[in-house]
Amino acid sequence: MSEKTLLSLNFLSNLQPSQNTIGQTYFPLIVSCDSTEEAHALLKWKTSLQNQNGSLLPSWTLNNPTKISPCTWFGIHCNHAGRVNSINLTSAGLKATLHDFSFSSFPHLGYLDLRINQFFGIIPPQIGNLSMLKFLGLSFNQFSGSITPEIGYLTHLKLLSFSKNQLSGFIPHEIGRLSSLNGLNLYSNFLKGSIPPSLGNLTSLIYISISNNLLSGSIPNEVRNLKSLSDLRLDNNTLSGSIPLSLGNLTKLVTLYLHTNALSGSIPYEIGNLKSLSDLQLSYNTLNGSIPFSLGNLTNLAILYIRINALSGSIPNEIGNLKSLLDLRLNNNTLSGPIPLSLGNLTKLVTLYLDMNALSSSIPDEIGNLKSHSDLQLSENILNGSIPLALGNLTNLVVLDLSTNKLSGSIPLSFANLTSLTILYLYENSLCDSIPKEIGNMNSLSILDLSSNKLNGSIPLSLANLTNSLKVLYLSSNHIVGEIPLGHGMFNSLIQLTLNNNELSGQLSPELGSLIQLEYLDLSANTFHKSIPESLSNLVKLHYLNLSNNQFSQKIPNKIEKLIHLSELDLSHNIFREEIPSQICSMQSLEKLNLSHNNLSGSIPRCFEEMHWLSCIDISYNALQGLIPNSTAFRDAPMLALQGNKRLCGDIKRLPSCKAFKSHKQSLKKIWVVIVFPLLGTVALLISLIGLFFNFRQRKNGSQTQQSSPRNTLGLLSVLTFDGKIVHEEIIRATNNFDDGHCIGNGGQGSVYKAKLPTGEIVAVKKFHSPLLGEMACQQEFLNEVNALTKIRHRNIVKFYGFCSHALHSFVVYEYLEMGSLAMILSNDAAAEQFCWTKRMNAIKGVADALSYMHTDCFPPIVHRDISSKNVLLNLEYEAHVSDFGISKFLKLGSSNRTELAGTFGYIAPELAYTMKVTEKCDVYSFGVLALEVIKGKHPRDFISSICSSLSSNLNIALDEMFDPRLSTPSRHVQDKLISIMEVSISCLDESPASRPTMQKVIQSLETLNVSHNNLSSSIPRCFEEIRWLSRIDISYNELEGPIPKSTAFREASMQALQGKIVYEEIIRATNDFDDEHCIGKGGQGSVYKGELPYGEIIAVKKFLSPLPGEIAGQQEFLSEVEALTEIRHRNIVKFYGFCSHTRHSFSSMILSNAAVAEEFGWTQRMNVIKVADETLDPRLPTPSLNVQGKLISIMEVAIACLDETPEFRSTMQKVSQALKIWSGS
Template identity: 50%
Template sequence: LEPTLWCHPSQISSLSKLIYFDLSYNQLSGRIPPEIGLLNNLQALHLNTNQLNGSIPQEIGNLKSLVELCIDDNHLSGPIPSSLGDLTNLTLLYLFKNNLSGTIPKEIGNLKSIVELELSQNQFNGSIPTSLGDLSNLEILFLRDNQLSGSIPQEIENLMKLTVLELDTNNFSGYLPQNICQGGSLQKYNPQRFAKLQELSEVRLEGNQLTGNISENFGAYPNLHFIDLSHNNLHGEISQLWGQCPQLATLRIAGNNLTGSIPPEISHATQIHVLDLSSNSLVGVIPKDFGRLTSLVNLMLNGNQLWGPIPSEFGSLTDIEYLDLSTNKFNESIPGTLGNLLKLNYLNLRNNKFSQEIPFQLGKLVHLSQLDLSHNSLGKLNLSYNNLTGLIPTTFDEMHGLYDIDISYNQLQGPIPNNKAFQNALMEGNNGLCGNVGGLKPCNNSVEHKHTSRKAFLIIFPILGTLLLAFLAFVLIGRRRSRRKQEQEIEQMHESFFSITNFDGRKMYGEIMEATNGFDVVHCIGKGGQGSVYKAKLPSGSIVAVKKFHRTLDGEEASRKEFFNEIRALTQIRHRNIVKFLGFCSSSHHSFLAYEYLEKGNLAAILSNEHEAKKLDWSTRVRIVKGVAHALCYMHHDCAPPIVHRDITSSNILLHCDYEPCVSDFGTAKLLNPDSSNWTALVGTYGYVAPELAYTMKVTEKCDVYSFGVLALEVIMGKQLGNFVSSFSFPSTTYANIFLKDVLDQSLPPPTPQLQDELITIARLSIACRHSHPQSRPTMHMVSQALSFPTASSNRRSNDITLEQLIMI
């Protein structure tokens, strides 16, 4: 239209039944006539991309049926009229690219239906109104290129559906809201102004759909200590500027589309504890300068295309506990300097191109709980004359290139791997090994033992009466000897444990007594049925948790058994999700155990605190469930004999500062020896105890499986389990109309699609674990595997899956 064809106001008022009014992309000039407010049925008004000037008429607020208002790309000036807040049906408001000024009116917060709000490229000043946090349906918010100031309001965190947020080219100050991305839907968050945010200390943008070039958007930040950009769609190369962040402790950019090599300048950030660059497309070699990162605890470079050798300088990373370099193209040999990483409990080098021999120095890694060297071309393994204990990892089954093995003179036990190289391996000096190899006892001798025992019973039975007195005497003597033998075992265990850890038990006793002021109640951080737990800060600066058994029970058989049970269980297990055992003391005055101190306390306390529970977002809760599952899988399937905890509850799950879980409290644990009875008294916590224990009293691994099912449901529901889920495992028409989304913790925002798949898997497994028949429950190995590799639920989400459907999956 030509400017002269812009209709007269009297003509506009006569169009009372008009629904759609579009004059966009013309050359209209002049003001928007106030009479336009008389079009009561109007649903869409598009006047964008013209040459209109003047102010926005207040009368537009009368268009109650309006759904779309587009008056962008004009020359409009003045403020946004507060009457626009009356357009409660509005889903789209475009005012960008004008000369509008003043503050953004708080009445904009009344637009409950708004999906897209575009106010960029104007001259708005003042702060963002907090009422914008009420726009629960908002998906796109553009406020860039204005003169806005102040801090970004915390209420922005409430915009759960937000996918695009642009705030750049303003004068904002202060902190970014901590949970600005908690909805998990963010696709575009323009961080170009980040380079100027010199006070930036923490950034959490993980688990969204962010795009853009990471090389260009970030600078050097003197105060930055934590940044997580994982699992987005970012591309580009890793900037060398990360090395200019002197306080940086955690850098996570996993699961993106990063390319190029790892810049050696990162090694200048010597305070890094956690570095996760996994699941990208990085190439090149690991910089030798990484040896300077001596504060590293977790390093994940897996799932890239890195090549070359592992730098021998890695031997300087003496604090590292978790190292994953799997699924790359590393070649040459594994450096022997990895044997210097004495704190390492997880080492994964699978699916590379390593060749030659496995260095014998790996035998020094006494805290290692998981080792995977499979899918390489390794040929020789010599770990002889060490003090290795436990089972040989089953991952050796897949190391088909092995041809020369020497594991002699250790303390290994259990079956040898199903690998040809082990048929001719040197294994003497390991009395606990078994298998179908000459010189080793067969692994499955329990059937023959039971058969022999049955024959002996049939022979003895006829003369049992005459030998009854002798038998009773024998039992009494045997019990006395057994008790003496148990005490000797504990003494030997005490000596062995402290000699391995170079630990002075007497010194520790004195330090703990001094640190707790003789177990003063001031230092008590928890109480249980067996005893109390105290926090003790030792002179070295380290903090330990001390579990002191009740003095009234110190001399009783039950208390002694619980005390020795816990020691026996903990001295033979090492796993990143099981609390670290430091030592013990048993005297006429005190009996206590010392553990590592975990900062966040127990899971039950956090779930029962509404404020703290909200910090456990969905990804953290999934990680907690997985961690407990992995720990139980290790106890049931990788320990010989298997260990059953018997009291898996949220109170016995402790959390590190990053909410990594650890199973604790092994006072009721039982070792399932195949040649001894596994009948027991009923122990455990009400609500978590497997139902069959009430009538069979026989302990199996499936008792822990049941408890795990209860715990997992508790984690995703965010509350103690009551009658609602007491019959959760049985199909019922009651559940036909109850959706999984309504069962999940309502205090958290809806999970992302990826997390929904994981939560569906957890819920399904939890129900299976709580089956009334033990034989029908999965093993913890099956549970651990299913959680590690969750499958998409055929595009079904928690929104449309009912409990009945979930039970039947």
């Protein structure tokens, strides 16, 4: 319960005993027999506790049998007549049910508080016997089942608190009988159905919270009768319809929470009548229309949230009347028009969110009046004009976000006053002029993003004042000139620095090496020249370094080897010369290396073969020569990444063999020998030999030219096999040279075409976009896709046929999947209707299987990084196949695995935006989004937002909103499985990557269906046979009947998961309705019968004495036996088959031991399975030998030791077992 909720219950404090009275003695004048009955009832209930806490309940004992009173016991309070009137066991750490609590024994009980324990099971209907009860607190436990209608008998009740349990079913209409009720707490359960209109009878109600449930339907008009209500919380349900106008009658209302529902229509004008209202939250609905100007009447309002709706129109000027307002959030709507000047009247306002609307015009100067303001967010609108100087008055401002607008002019000098500001976002505007030096006065600034504007001038030296605070500085895509000002501790705390796409120049200062906290540095697309300072090697935390598109010359410094955490290095498009330093091989975290378009020469260091994590290399357009290193990065590199060099060779298809070069050199040496010797002889011989030599060379060159010509003409660099060779010309013909008529999809990396080959086979061809100038020529997406697809094989990953890299285009060929992508199916109503619930669940499981394989079974693990509905393809059977590995990443064990942000918006894990660190948990997040999208039928962005913003740690799922409305309502069994999938999916969306499950655990959860302990009836649907991946099922404790589906999950289910498999009628027939002829033994709890089942199995059936009144837990002996036998397995413990709870009988069934006569049960056998040792030997057996006699005596000594009166002195069974093994010779 939140602090706010606790405070709202202060008006009920007179119902609760003072804390200092707990344990206090109330001495009754007379201890009656009724007090004795109460004591015995409490002691009986105590015996049912599963974890009796010795530190809290030791006083619950009968110390004086002649004078029995519980009034001195912990948590028990009595009236002056010695009768129990209060039981307060809150936070006692107790675990039990209420089945053994004798409610009828406490007729004077007025206060029952069992909150914050581990009570479970149902709330018994007998609770209705507590007719004098005024306070009933069962919150923060694990109670399940429905709220019993007998609750309506507690007519004196003032507070009813069942929150934070697992209650399900409907709210009983009998609750409307509690006419004295002041407070009703039912939040955070699984209650469904509509809010009962009878709630309107509770005219004394002051507080209602039914939030965080599964309630549906509309808000009943009868709520208008609750004229005393001050706090109404119905949020986080699936309530639909409009907000009733009658809510305007509740003039005492202080808090109204209707957020996170499916409410529609407009906000009623009558809400303006609630003049006592302090907190109004209507966010996360589909409310439309305009904001009523009557809200201006709510002058006591402190919090107003109407964000994430479909509101339109302008913000009414009357909002300016809300002078008590502290927090105003209207973001994520379609509000238009100007920001009203009257907002300047809200001088107490601390938070203002107007972002993600369509607000226009300029930011009013009046905003500068909000001097208490700490968080101002106006981003993603179409605001224009200049930033008002008056914003400099907001000296308490911590966050200011004006990004993604059309603001112009310069950055105000008055920003110097914002000394508390930690985050300033002004990116994606049209701001001009230079960066004011006054920004250096903002000494709390942590993140400064001025990128994508028209700023000019140099970087102000005053930023040195922010040395201790500034962590992120983004100035990219502007017109900034000059050099980077370094020294004097400038930027020493920076973690990320981007200055790319500016007009910076000069030589990089050695002071750059002092920025030792840097992890991300981008200085590309400027005009820096000369050498890279060796001090750059001090930046050992760097994981990304981009110095491309500059004019750096001289050699690459050897000390670059110290950047051991660097995962991406781009030095392309410079003038670096000399050889590639071998020291670069020490950078074992390096994954991407781009050295293209430089003047590098010599051979490539062989040590590159030791860089096992290097996956992408581009050395094109240099003067390199010699053997290509034998490593994955070079073997998989396309020709574009190697071209433009001198005579590179290697044992790969795209390059000439180095043996050809070697044989050519050897030929020249031999020829020179032939020339020299004739010179020592005769000139004639020399001339003839020279003639022969030239003749030989002409023939050889002609042959080589002839051989190489077809290859150069074709330009085919790499083709894999698929039913023979798939040649380039066949793909061109099949797609009509990649004509749009064959295109079946487009994406960020390329287009997909359908191609029918001469063999009749239909394939999909993904053609990659041509590389842009300045990009790594290796086309990283193409390389990654080929690299990933050649290494993985799985039924739920698209089947790879081959690839081709041509001078004109690069493409991959894979199987054609007829149904297209998930995105296509879900966006088409007709196709979505065919995509039934079973098929959707199978598709979700297929994607989970694929990701689990990539994360767990591949080494190194592969992270897809772009799991989305457009990258999951389906075949005719709707089987899911993960595709599009263009930005996939092989994880390095022990590496930081840093990267740039990539993926599809809406599916990207939030931590990637600020850590740039890729883990398997990034895919887990994307999977969670995808799974919810498949169930919902569209992207669940609103739902994800509600999870992030929910005040509750246990957000319940709004089923009506979550299920795709285009499909029929799922059956109860399918609905349970869908809820299970949604619970797993929500856990995948945890903001903390460490808290998300692994895909392996996701698989385990998806393969399990637990619908036990419900009231399910009728037969089990046959469609379970279509859910191929279900491997574990538990349907116990229901009323199901009929045949078990023929599926693996049911065939391999344990008996406790299928209680009732041996049906009641079979047991009755086998024992002839428990006839005495079948009885083989009797005991204190019941009788044991021998029975033969129809399939020949002989079992023993233990029938308990007292019939069970409809529930297992009602008979402790029966429950204890079943619980014990279902949890233990041992060769010396009877094998348990199952149990049955019937209105006439309760029994358990087990294997029947072969009943041997005493004479056949010899001394040796008895010694091996001894349970009890008598004082004398059994006279029916002959006298044992001396050897056996000695062992029997030893065993009896152990048995006598087990009978010690002091428990501490008795041996453990482990030691007894060890002794028996020694004596029995085993």
